[in-house]
Amino acid sequence: MLNMAPWIPTLPFLSMFVCGAMFACKSQAIRNATAWVAAAAVAGSFLCSVMVVKGFVDAGSPAAGVTVPYFEWINIGDFHANFSFLIDGLTCVMLMVVTGIGTLITLYAAGYMSGDSGYGRFFAYISLFIFAMSCLVLGDNLLLLFLGWEGVGVASYLLIGFYYRKPSAVAAAKKAFIVNRIGDFGFALGLMGTFVLFGSIAYSDVIPAAHALDVSSLTGWRADLAWWIPFLLMMGAFGKSAQLPLHVWLPDAMEGPTPVSALIHAATMVTAGVYMIARLINVFNMNPTALAFIAAVGGMTALFAATIALCQYDLKRVWAYSTLSQLGYMFLGVGVMATTGAVFHLFTHAFFKALLFLTAGSVMHAMAGQLDLRKMSGLFSKMPVTAILMLMGCLALAGVPFTAGFYSKDIILTEALIKAPVLGWIGIFTALLTAFYTFRLWFRVFLGETKYEMGHEHHGYPVEHDLDDHAHGPHEMPWWPMNAPLVVLAIGAIAAGFACHGWMEGMIHNSTAAVASHGDAEHHHSVHTFVSIVAGGGALVMIALAALFHWKRRDLTEKIANAFSPVVTLLYNKYYIDECYNVLVRGVLNMIAWMSYIVDRVLVDGVLIDVVIGRTPRFVAHVGRMFQRGRLQGYGLTMGLGLAIVLFIMVWKVMAG
Numbered sequence: 001m002l003n004m005a006p007w008i009p010t011l012p013f014l015s016m017f018v019c020g021a022m023f024a025c026k027s028q029a030i031r032n033a034t035a036w037v038a039a040a041a042v043a044g045s046f047l048c049s050v051m052v053v054k055g056f057v058d059a060g061s062p063a064a065g066v067t068v069p070y071f072e073w074i075n076i077g078d079f080h081a082n083f084s085f086l087i088d089g090l091t092c093v094m095l096m097v098v099t100g101i102g103t104l105i106t107l108y109a110a111g112y113m114s115g116d117s118g119y120g121r122f123f124a125y126i127s128l129f130i131f132a133m134s135c136l137v138l139g140d141n142l143l144l145l146f147l148g149w150e151g152v153g154v155a156s157y158l159l160i161g162f163y164y165r166k167p168s169a170v171a172a173a174k175k176a177f178i179v180n181r182i183g184d185f186g187f188a189l190g191l192m193g194t195f196v197l198f199g200s201i202a203y204s205d206v207i208p209a210a211h212a213l214d215v216s217s218l219t220g221w222r223a224d225l226a227w228w229i230p231f232l233l234m235m236g237a238f239g240k241s242a243q244l245p246l247h248v249w250l251p252d253a254m255e256g257p258t259p260v261s262a263l264i265h266a267a268t269m270v271t272a273g274v275y276m277i278a279r280l281i282n283v284f285n286m287n288p289t290a291l292a293f294i295a296a297v298g299g300m301t302a303l304f305a306a307t308i309a310l311c312q313y314d315l316k317r318v319w320a321y322s323t324l325s326q327l328g329y330m331f332l333g334v335g336v337m338a339t340t341g342a343v344f345h346l347f348t349h350a351f352f353k354a355l356l357f358l359t360a361g362s363v364m365h366a367m368a369g370q371l372d373l374r375k376m377s378g379l380f381s382k383m384p385v386t387a388i389l390m391l392m393g394c395l396a397l398a399g400v401p402f403t404a405g406f407y408s409k410d411i412i413l414t415e416a417l418i419k420a421p422v423l424g425w426i427g428i429f430t431a432l433l434t435a436f437y438t439f440r441l442w443f444r445v446f447l448g449e450t451k452y453e454m455g456h457e458h459h460g461y462p463v464e465h466d467l468d469d470h471a472h473g474p475h476e477m478p479w480w481p482m483n484a485p486l487v488v489l490a491i492g493a494i495a496a497g498f499a500c501h502g503w504m505e506g507m508i509h510n511s512t513a514a515v516a517s518h519g520d521a522e523h524h525h526s527v528h529t530f531v532s533i534v535a536g537g538g539a540l541v542m543i544a545l546a547a548l549f550h551w552k553r554r555d556l557t558e559k560i561a562n563a564f565s566p567v568v569t570l571l572y573n574k575y576y577i578d579e580c581y582n583v584l585v586r587g588v589l590n591m592i593a594w595m596s597y598i599v600d601r602v603l604v605d606g607v608l609i610d611v612v613i614g615r616t617p618r619f620v621a622h623v624g625r626m627f628q629r630g631r632l633q634g635y636g637l638t639m640g641l642g643l644a645i646v647l648f649i650m651v652w653k654v655m656a657g
Helices: 007-024 028-032 034-058 089-112 119-138 142-160 167-198 203-212 220-240 249-255 258-267 269-279 288-309 315-335 339-366 384-397 404-419 421-446 479-509 521-552 554-563 565-572 574-626 632-656
Strands: 066-076 079-087
Touching: 007 028, 007 034, 007 119, 028 034, 028 119, 034 079, 034 089, 034 119, 066 142, 079 089, 079 119, 079 142, 089 119, 089 258, 089 269, 089 339, 089 479, 119 142, 119 258, 119 269, 142 167, 142 220, 142 249, 142 258, 142 269, 167 203, 167 220, 167 249, 220 269, 220 288, 249 258, 249 315, 258 269, 258 315, 258 339, 269 315, 269 339, 288 315, 288 421, 288 574, 315 339, 315 404, 315 421, 339 384, 339 404, 339 479, 384 404, 384 421, 384 479, 404 421, 404 479, 404 521, 421 521, 521 554, 554 565, 565 574
Parallel strands: none
Antiparallel strands: 066 079
16 A cells, blocks of 8 residues: 555646646636546545555554655765655655645635636646645655755745736735745755765655764764754745744735635645654754754744734734744744644644635635625624634634644643743743634624625626626535535544544654653643643633624724724734835845946946947947048058158167167
8 A cells, every 4th residue: 555655646746737738728618627637636645645544554653664666866976866755654644634635625626716717727736736745745855855845835836826917916926935935045055964964865864863963073064064954944944834034925825816825825835844844853953952943933923923813804814824823833842842742733723724714715705805804794694604614613723622723732832831931831822812813703704793895806806796696795605515625624623633632643653753752741741731721721711702802892892902002003014024024125125126227227238338348349440431531542641651650760769779
């Protein structure tokens, strides 16, 4: 069964070309079939993943993993990089997320994107993304990891800018691509440094060597490399997973279609940084300072994004900042060496955040593109199924006891409270804020007086009423193919925590992400109990407060907002980070570009090219042309004058000598 691994990336790779060819056809029926080709390919990858996981378990779940060769890729001198796959516990978890959640989202998108002019193109891009993400998590070496890393970046750029006639979507796609290049520059240097230090890029060589390395015994450039490699790799993780200060691209990425937000920016791509650190945890452990920095940035990102989410009114942007916050939890987890908790939270987060984004897409679809929380209320009566499904996702995100988010988040908070108490308390406070802003959104959208204001867009373009029945107001989505996948996600959002807890511990223990446990087990248990009571009980209290302020007494919210208007304005404007970047980064770059333009136009083009190179030869030619009249007497006179001048010079030199 392990030999089915090559089919996992191959099926979506083939689907990409088939969907592209079908999209090029003139027949609308053939174009409409692209969704089912892509869904079949991703579902096939999921089935292959299930078989691979079963094969890994049947093989005894070896901690070192099993390498499955595909084909020879690069073989130059001492440098070898094969297209081979490493199957271990971490790979199995990630495959379930990428292909399993990917299948459900692709099915949902088949209904959500219907009627869009770029229908076939969309599913070709989705196939490209699944292929790249599969390579990223399956690869057994750093180069294949980098191939998948950059592949998902390209797919993200294409999907965020899917509505390429919409300026805001194009700007968001460019922003995501450019910001990620900053992180990827450091990531590439880190990969090169790893090869130089260890002489290999294969996980089977690098990870055991890093684990056995005595950093204190290194000297010179080797010691410097061992210190810098984790920081350089960290840059790539911060960019891809949108951590401070490279977080600014993720909220703007909501310009892409909602299934894109669910698949790429909630469930899979943005977790690539967490996966990479967990995979290379022994490499990062060469520099404990880097791990401490990762934990600190994760904790601050979690708090930073949660406070912004409190004051946002765009439905998808609330979930976008929530994603930033939850990614911060995951980085906090890997930073304190709680890799089981971090990967477990990655797993559970994929269920409930994909569910929340897709139910937000259902609301957006039913409201003709309307996303403003201030322009909708009491939609439970219009969309009860969507409301209940989103409620299940909200319960998991808020960390309500016995939901998926409760189990995974508590593991991280427990380890953080033991190893970095300040960050642990920041995490607990953030968990309380999360419960509040999560149910702030749900109460505002679905409860209270029924009133709404329809939007004016259909998939980013003006509404065409022959395509949708928006004129009749909000309406429930069809069960197939839209609500049925959401039911599966909802079950996962509730049950994945207690159902997969033991399985997750076993998988991480049998992978390169495994770390040795230290400390008093009894003390650890008591702290975990404390965190469960405080975080779980606090979540219920914050939900009650959200019900008071955003359901029963919304007038109180307005009064409090007016009383603290400077703080509300600061949070609503996202701490003015984008404006600061515009002045300090974009403004400076624009000034340098303008100065370079002036130098190019005036000095290079004007003085050097036009005057020196262009006009000087023309002037010499013009002067020479004055003596070229075609008259023999003139030539004779010139020759005589020249001869006279030469004789004069000779006589003058003789007399002077």
